[in-house]
Amino acid sequence: MDISLSSSLFEISSSSFLSSPSTSFSPQPSLEPNAFKSLCFPPNLRSRSRIFLRKSLLSRQKLRVIKAAQSSKQAQNDGFVLEDVPHLTHFLPDLQSYPNPLQKSQAYAIVKNTFVSPEDVVAQNIVIQKDSPRGIHFRRAGPREKVYFKPEEVRACIVTCGGLCPGMNTVIREIVCGLNYMYDVQDILGIEEGYRGFYSKNTLKLSPKVVDDIHKRGGTFLRTSRGGHDTHKIVDNIQDRGINQVYIIGGDGTQRGAAVIYEEVKKRGLQVSVAGIPKTIDNDIAVIDKSFGFDTAVEEAQRAINAAHVEVLSVENGVGIVKLMGRYSGFIAMHATLASRDVDCCLIPESPFYLEGKGGLFNFIEERLKENGHLVIVIAEGAGQEYATADLNASADKDASGNQLLLDVGPWLSQKIKDYFTKVKKMAVNMKYIDPTYMIRAIPSNASDNIYCTLLAHSAVHGAMAGYTGFTVGPVSSRHAYIPIARVTERQNTVELTGRMWARVLSSTNQPSFVTPQDLIQDGVQKETVKEINK
Numbered sequence: 001m002d003i004s005l006s007s008s009l010f011e012i013s014s015s016s017f018l019s020s021p022s023t024s025f026s027p028q029p030s031l032e033p034n035a036f037k038s039l040c041f042p043p044n045l046r047s048r049s050r051i052f053l054r055k056s057l058l059s060r061q062k063l064r065v066i067k068a069a070q071s072s073k074q075a076q077n078d079g080f081v082l083e084d085v086p087h088l089t090h091f092l093p094d095l096q097s098y099p100n101p102l103q104k105s106q107a108y109a110i111v112k113n114t115f116v117s118p119e120d121v122v123a124q125n126i127v128i129q130k131d132s133p134r135g136i137h138f139r140r141a142g143p144r145e146k147v148y149f150k151p152e153e154v155r156a157c158i159v160t161c162g163g164l165c166p167g168m169n170t171v172i173r174e175i176v177c178g179l180n181y182m183y184d185v186q187d188i189l190g191i192e193e194g195y196r197g198f199y200s201k202n203t204l205k206l207s208p209k210v211v212d213d214i215h216k217r218g219g220t221f222l223r224t225s226r227g228g229h230d231t232h233k234i235v236d237n238i239q240d241r242g243i244n245q246v247y248i249i250g251g252d253g254t255q256r257g258a259a260v261i262y263e264e265v266k267k268r269g270l271q272v273s274v275a276g277i278p279k280t281i282d283n284d285i286a287v288i289d290k291s292f293g294f295d296t297a298v299e300e301a302q303r304a305i306n307a308a309h310v311e312v313l314s315v316e317n318g319v320g321i322v323k324l325m326g327r328y329s330g331f332i333a334m335h336a337t338l339a340s341r342d343v344d345c346c347l348i349p350e351s352p353f354y355l356e357g358k359g360g361l362f363n364f365i366e367e368r369l370k371e372n373g374h375l376v377i378v379i380a381e382g383a384g385q386e387y388a389t390a391d392l393n394a395s396a397d398k399d400a401s402g403n404q405l406l407l408d409v410g411p412w413l414s415q416k417i418k419d420y421f422t423k424v425k426k427m428a429v430n431m432k433y434i435d436p437t438y439m440i441r442a443i444p445s446n447a448s449d450n451i452y453c454t455l456l457a458h459s460a461v462h463g464a465m466a467g468y469t470g471f472t473v474g475p476v477s478s479r480h481a482y483i484p485i486a487r488v489t490e491r492q493n494t495v496e497l498t499g500r501m502w503a504r505v506l507s508s509t510n511q512p513s514f515v516t517p518q519d520l521i522q523d524g525v526q527k528e529t530v531k532e533i534n535k
């Protein structure tokens, strides 16, 4: 059983290696490879003294290498942190385990390492310095040698919540096919229309046949909803229906919901694995490298940007505005801008902008129109919210999930620009405004997202079968890992204004940055960072 992996495991293995060097003396790539090379002797050394000499030399060499190993291992343990996920045996210690059915799988018959080693962990940061602490690690995702469910006793369910995102159907399909093909699980239920479906709808029977071609369609086969999370009703329902694996596909709100479901399941002592699969088109989920559907969204956004560009190229003083998703983070806008090269200005929530005066947006538009006769602006939905709210004297509403409803900045910005140029500059601009949000969200995922969704789904299935629970799956430093749910909900990812990626956008568009190093100091950003960006 591999549930107790912690930094102490590394200490134990290194000390056992050191206390019995003769039995476990094996070269380790990280430990002075030259020391081992120097242990080789020419074959003609035969005399007893030479043999003695060789033996003592060998033991001295061994000792040196062991000492080197000791200090190297101690150094390696420095600052090692494993942020582990819960396991069913933490609250059900007598749970029985079984051999993983994958052992008999024909597909995996010649795989070198079918099972992930219990010691495998994934480092959160892969860029480190020689003397920096080893840092945070997560458990590597994948099949384990032992499982905690008999396939014939599994009753799994899948639910999708929150907004649409390309790839949701692929994840559903691959959970069903993964459970069935790899673990021979037959009993899989679909919960319809999000969390409230647990207690207000009948379930849908899912099988590989039912979900066979759903990955070719956009949306979610199981439908979705916001709001309606009632923990007690949901867990009562899980219990009543005899469900023992719950796969929850959704964004930060959904993962918060999954965390409280897990807590309630634990409180009731139920043998139920709760697995979260992070979904967000905005790509703002912390810890993971990238969320599924994001690449598809960026690709589809190109079509809108291209259309705006074609339109403004064909008229006099053409101003194209494309509004893209991104409530609190400008990743889609930033990546779509970088990919397109037709964008003159990218506005994101992280970077406040202003319209009037020197260095403002109106000035910039005027200059670009003089220079090129047209321009394209990409604005993320969350950009300029404070500005627009103050301008329109609007109040903030919330959606059913409690998310703040944002003002539609696209039409607001279009109107502001039109008004300024006609009224102040006495100059007519040809405004072309495009909001492709729902066209982007509704498409099926592209090839690379499909593969990514497959890995996510399979990682979730392996994790649940292995008895892990209260976890989220996702790639960390390019390797799939099991992450404690709280780690992905405690904060959202945002574009770093002081990072090089945003600088690439600014240098490719040559737009004003709107933010000065002094603003960053006022906002509490470290002076060091400001020094960095001044370089």
Ligand SMILES: Nc1ncnc2c1ncn2[C@@H]1O[C@H](COP(=O)(O)OP(=O)(O)O)[C@@H](O)[C@H]1O
Binding pocket: 161, 162, 163, 194, 195, 196, 225, 226, 227, 228, 229, 250, 251, 252, 253, 254, 255, 256, 257, 258, 260, 279, 280, 400, 401, 403
């Ligand atoms: N803090 C929370 N605790 C429990 N459930 C939540 C929480 N926040 C959101 N939810 C539920 O998660 C679901 C999806 O949330 P929402 O914010 O709409 O989308 P997303 O998961 O994409 O962020 C909704 O059913 C909502 O009620």
Ligand SMILES: O=P(O)(O)OC[C@H]1O[C@](O)(COP(=O)(O)O)[C@@H](O)[C@@H]1O
Binding pocket: 162, 163, 164, 251, 252, 279, 280, 281, 282, 325, 326, 327, 381, 399, 441
């Ligand atoms: O109109 P809807 O369906 O409420 O969705 C709007 C929101 O959905 C998103 O596309 C994604 O939001 P979630 O990740 O919270 O589902 C946002 O960018 C957008 O603000």
Ligand SMILES: [Mg+2]
Binding pocket: 162, 251, 252, 253
């Ligand atoms: Mg959300």
